[in-house]
Amino acid sequence: MIKTIPLLVTLLTCAASQAASVIYRFDGVVSGSLFDDSRIFESQHGVIMGVTTVTYFFEVDFDRDAGQFTTPVQTVEYFYSELKGDGLAESFMGSTYDQDAVQGANIDFSDFHDTGKLTGGKVVTIHTNDTRTSLWRVEDWQVGQSFLFTDVTRPVGSVTSIGLHGNVTLTSIEPVPEPACATLAGLAGLLALRRRR
Numbered sequence: 110m111i112k113t114i115p116l117l118v119t120l121l122t123c124a125a126s127q128a129a130s131v132i133y134r135f136d137g138v139v140s141g142s143l144f145d146d147s148r149i150f151e152s153q154h155g156v157i158m159g160v161t162t163v164t165y166f167f168e169v170d171f172d173r174d175a176g177q178f179t180t181p182v183q184t185v186e187y188f189y190s191e192l193k194g195d196g197l198a199e200s201f202m203g204s205t206y207d208q209d210a211v212q213g214a215n216i217d218f219s220d221f222h223d224t225g226k227l228t229g230g231k232v233v234t235i236h237t238n239d240t241r242t243s244l245w246r247v248e249d250w251q252v253g254q255s256f257l258f259t260d261v262t263r264p265v266g267s268v269t270s271i272g273l274h275g276n277v278t279l280t281s282i283e284p285v286p287e288p289a290c291a292t293l294a295g296l297a298g299l300l301a302l303r304r305r306r
Contacts, residue, residue: 129170129171129172129173130168130169130170130173130284130285131168131169131170131282131283131284131285132166132167132168132169132193132281132282132283132284132285133166133167133169133227133250133279133281133282134164134165134166134279134280134281134282134283135163135164135165135166135167135235135256135258135277135278135279135280136162136163136164136277136278136280137162137163137256137258137275137276137277137278138159138160138161138162138163138275138276138277139156139157139158139159139160139161139162139163139197139273139274139275140158140159140274140275140276141158141273141274141275142156142158142271142272142273142274143259143261143270143271143272143273143274144269144270144271144272145271145272149271150198150201150271150273153201154201156273161197163197163258163260163273163275163277165192165194165196165233165235165258165277166192166193166194167190167191167192167193167213167227167229167235168189168190168191168193168285169188169189169190169213169227169247170188170189170190171188171189171247171248172188173188173189174187174188174189174211174212175187175188175189181219182218182219183216183217183218183219184216184217185214185215185216185217186214186215186217187212187213187214187215188212188213188214188247189211189212189213190211190212190213190227190228190229190247191209191211191229192209192210192229192230192233194230195230195231196230196231196232196233196260196261196262197260197273198260198261198262198271198272198273199230199231199262202262202264202265202271203262203264203265204231204262204263204264204265205263205264205265205267206231206232206262206263209229209230209231210228210229210230210231210232211228211229212228213225213226213227213228213247214226214228214247215245215246215247215248222237222245223237223245223246224236224237224245225237225245225246225247225249225250226247227247231261231262231263232259232261232262233258233259233260233261234258234259235256235257235258235277236256236257236258237256237257238255238256238257250279250282251279252279252280252281252282253278253279253280254278254279255276255277255278255279256276256277256278256279257274257275257276257277258274258275258276258277259272259273259274260272260273260274261273
């Protein structure tokens with residue numbers, strides 16, 4: 110019994126650490142393009158407005174890299190958000206942006222609609238619709254809630270950005286699996302099996 114106590118403590122610690130990071134999944138449809146006067150997405154990449162679907166996974170941690178600042182017109186609470194994988198625009202055209210964006214925010218405007226948003230990749234942003242809602246803060250978002258998205262990149266060989274936009278629905282919120290914790294959980298199962306024998 111004494112030998113199993115450290116393992117139990119470690120498993121409980123893993124469970125606590127997983128609770129801090131979660132994966133938000135969004136599914137939706139492209140409805141239009143941004144800065145694409147030549148209709149490159151449609152003519153070269155087969156995008157059909159109102160038909161082509163998108164799926165985004167964001168890792169979100171409200172305690173990591175968190176902070177707040179206030180200006181005369183807004184109060185911003187920011188935190189870590191990372192797009193897992195590439196945005197659709199980047200997958201088509203590549204990107205010359207130096208690094209991924211990794212910041213979400215709750216923006217409390219003094220005279221405008223308050224907004225929650227997740228930003229990641231190069232650059233995908235998901236944010237609350239342009240209407241007032243009590244569920245605007247990211248930590249209050251609920252499965253089934255609808256959002257707007259923009260999916261922008263600066264293609265290789267170009268000095269200007271180009272992108273897509275549309276609507277998505279939050280379809281799931283799940284804890285982030287940590288490999289070390291998964292290994293320990295498997296070890297705990299083996300120990301339990303040996304004890305039964």
